[in-house]
Amino acid sequence: MELAVIIFQQLLILIGISFIGFVLVKRSVLSQQTISEINQIIIKYLTPLLIVESFFQPFDQGQTQQMLIAMLVYGGIMLIRVVVGNLIYGRFQEGVSKFATVFGNVGFIGIPLTRAVFGPSMVIITTGILIINNFISWTIGLDMISVKETNRQPKFLQNSIIFAFAIGLFIRLLNLSLPPIMIKGVAQLTSIYSPLAMIVLGSYFVDLLAWEEYRDRRLWLTVVLRLLIWPFLTLGILIWIPHLSFETFYILMMILSGPCAMMTSLLSQIVGGDYLYGAKLVLLTTVGSTVTTPIMLYLSSWLYQSYYPYLN
Numbered sequence: 437m438e439l440a441v442i443i444f445q446q447l448l449i450l451i452g453i454s455f456i457g458f459v460l461v462k463r464s465v466l467s468q469q470t471i472s473e474i475n476q477i478i479i480k481y482l483t484p485l486l487i488v489e490s491f492f493q494p495f496d497q498g499q500t501q502q503m504l505i506a507m508l509v510y511g512g513i514m515l516i517r518v519v520v521g522n523l524i525y526g527r528f529q530e531g532v533s534k535f536a537t538v539f540g541n542v543g544f545i546g547i548p549l550t551r552a553v554f555g556p557s558m559v560i561i562t563t564g565i566l567i568i569n570n571f572i573s574w575t576i577g578l579d580m581i582s583v584k585e586t587n588r589q590p591k592f593l594q595n596s597i598i599f600a601f602a603i604g605l606f607i608r609l610l611n612l613s614l615p616p617i618m619i620k621g622v623a624q625l626t627s628i629y630s631p632l633a634m635i636v637l638g639s640y641f642v643d644l645l646a647w648e649e650y651r652d653r654r655l656w657l658t659v660v661l662r663l664l665i666w667p668f669l670t671l672g673i674l675i676w677i678p679h680l681s682f683e684t685f686y687i688l689m690m691i692l693s694g695p696c697a698m699m700t701s702l703l704s705q706i707v708g709g710d711y712l713y714g715a716k717l718v719l720l721t722t723v724g725s726t727v728t729t730p731i732m733l734y735l736s737s738w739l740y741q742s743y744y745p746y747l748n
Contacts, residue, residue, distance in 0.1 A: 457638025484600030490559035491604030667693035
């Protein structure tokens with residue numbers, strides 16, 4: 437119960453910070469151009485730095501093994517969701533809704549929550565999941581959300597993440613001893629990741645206030661599928677997968693039961709789709725997750741501690 441309360445509190449904090457971003461943009465204190473530049477800083481510099489920081493701990497074979505297991509499990513569940521999504525929505529229909537049910541907000545929500553609950557050392561698990569999430573979203577996900585008439589040629593924009601992962605892995609495998617001043621400097625830089633990410637997230641909601649825009653039944657069907665149906669089914673899958681530590685189990689459920697990815701709107705805009713519809717899904721699932729995610733995580737903790745050791 438204690439961890440679920442921490443998650444609830446952290447989600448409220450993150451959404452509160454995103455509201456600050458909303459107000460700053462609404463009052464023209466920050467322009468969309470500035471927000472775009474902040475987003476570039478987060479993606480190109482802070483995210484890779486955060487990934488490298490997660491490897492500063494001494495080499496732990498068990499933790500590295502858990503990261504690899506998490507990557508395989510997450511990738512497998514994503515592929516299952518893609519197949520089921522095609523059955524529910526149709527192969528070439530409702531691409532934005534389908535994308536929202538499949539991909540979670542690993543970077544802007546998953547990393548801050550992992551850091552808050554388990555500390556920087558466990559971000560390595562989320563880092564592995566982030567790489568799989570980005571790879572699938574820029575390949576299968578891009579095809580899923582594409583508009584046929586659009587001549588799209590976006591590239592897989594993950595070079596910096598892979599590069600940071602390689603550097604971090606190199607540091608950990610060789611057990612390199614870094615100067616304390618460097619470690620403290622990196623920690624101070626990465627501490628601004630979560631606030632900046634939430635300010636950017638809040639800025640996306642400025643033009644989505646009118647209630648009549650939320651009367652579309654497709655929106656609510658997708659929200660229910662993302663926040664309730666899929667998390668329950670995912671929990672039913674995870675409880676049978678052996679060799680998952682509690683931290684890995686919890687992080688996987690935290691991401692897989694959380695809000696949909698911000699890429700839902702971003703990719704829609706890139707390929708000429710309904711990116712405002714995608715932004716509404718991000719808003720609704722982000723707010724809704726403050727209620728559903730702690731409940732799912734409380735249930736996950738109880739099932740793991742009560743039944744997982746006996747089932748595996």
